[in-house]
Amino acid sequence: MNTLFDKIWDAHVVQHVEGGPDQLYIDRLYCHEVTSPQAFDGLRERGIRCLRPEKIICMPDHNTPTEGQEKPIEDPVSKKQVDALAANAAEFGLTHYGMMDPDNGIIHVVGPEKGLSLPGMTIVCGDSHTSTHGAVGAVAFGIGTSEVEMVMASQCILQQKPKSMRIRIEGTLGRGVTAKDMALFLMSKLTTSGATGYFVEYAGSAVRALSMEGRLTLCNLSIEMGARGGFIAPDDITFAYLQGRDYAPKGEDWDKAVAAWKQLRSDDDAIFDREIVFDAAEIAPMLTYGTNPGMGIAITGYLPTLDDIPAEAHASFCKSLKYMGFRPGDMLLGKPVDYVFLGACTNGRIEDFRAFASIAAGRQKAPGVVAWLVPGSWKVRRQIEEEGLDKILEAAGFEIRQPGCSACLAMNPDKVPAGKYCVSTSNRNFEGRQGPGSRTLLASPLTAAAAAVTGFITDPRVLL
């Protein structure tokens, strides 16, 4: 009567620390350039090496420019951080996919697409969106830099076991409604702290029906409900996605692995600390209006009024709306848009580009809209070209950039200017997230494309 979360977690417990957390063994540590340098410094100060260097994969993604990667990075501070990762990986004997390497990209896009993230694994990275890897049926979660150092030093982490929650979404998603809308809908219902303290298993027929790309998007956003991570039990869709990937088992090993992975499911009588069920038919294309991802509404809806908000949250609500330049009760449809961003570990995969292109095809980018289309990895970009999506998008006035985290958090040159509105497929709409003063509206690739071709907030369903 165990949950899948219990099974994977418990199988990785090295020991329970008296009066404290579990010592959890980690199968895969991913490192990017932003949250790792101080961890490497820590190892040097202690005079130690990585215990299991073969389990650690490094790649820069946050600072990388999305054009001109063949030249040195212009920003000296970004360059220093990216160079530091390469030097640290070399010093400690770690696998490193540097900028312009055909395997480089956003670490949460590359991990699954190379088969580095596999069912039943424990996976960590100094990045809250590590939850993405849960889509393959792994227990994956974000950690701080001290914890990165812990894993480097001991291949283990000390961690309190979170509670378990199952979110079932039953039924069929409507036309033009995507995994991103599903996630934004969940956040709007649960708030950004509704799943704090929990690890979430997503289940139900609407989740089962999602492609791997959709599942990666859904699991990516688990942290935005406060959950430490979210995952989906592996099934034939998972196995078909992983088979043949570079690091996936091959031949006889593959068959053995699949047989074992098929056991990775919650028992029928498993008891979850919390269980919630939603009807997929209730979900519409979603859009955020505020400065946290839980502040979302159906695209055809209205902003809440003060009457809808509890008194203790009035100050935060009003601050948020003032920042966004909206008023309580406003409608978002028809509001002008300045920027559109397609990409990030949330929506930078091939299916996201197909969705965007399906609306852009035969139309033109609206004059005055700046659009950044940033693949999540070089592999995604190559696939865009193989499928001819680049031609469709170029004919519509869009260009495909080079991969990286880009305008999701604007650590590279892709910054939305103060006061400008950006419909973004990324994961966070916090104040200043896309550049100081930037105003972010989170949405799906379809909704982003609808804004890009019309120049204002548009229900994508009218363009399908």
Add this chain to the structure above:
Amino acid sequence: MKQKFDIIESTCVPLPLENVDTDQIIPARFLKATTRDESFFGDNLFRDWRFLPDGAPDPDFVLNDPRYGGEILVAGRNFGSGSSREHAAWAIAGYGFKVVISSFFADIHKNNELNNFVLPVVVTPDFLEELFASIEADPATKVRVDVPNQTVTNLATGRSQSFELNAYKKYCLMNALDDIDYLLLQKDKIEAYEKR
């Protein structure tokens, strides 16, 4: 910074906003540093709320209000949500806070605070509300955080509550030990696990 925790008694800085995310605690553009210089991060704590676009301190933000100061930050519910950046904990420590009191913390940030010898103290919503009211009525209000006894006391009203801290972490905080010190001693168990 590793330091031994015992009893802390201090005035507080109130931040009665909910869902304060780590992007606000330290914006992404300050994450490019490759060293753990806490004073650098502390100087940029709440950067975009603390300073106007022209770089002048925003007189309306609490850190620039001379009435408030101390080693304890008191924040609204769901403090530290969003990004896992430990730089947020470095900024809080670097500014000089030793304790953060709230009714609810985001998971990753809470761990990051503990790993940097900043103590997150969870209190009930009404304790928090009363504490905000005490500080508003008198910015000289002090709070006493007693780590050995795991109690937090609003010295203006005398109201006291116990707070949660597991025995392992309490031992670490009171003896200035971190998790890596502990894990490095567990090599036999790790190797035994790998052979299972």
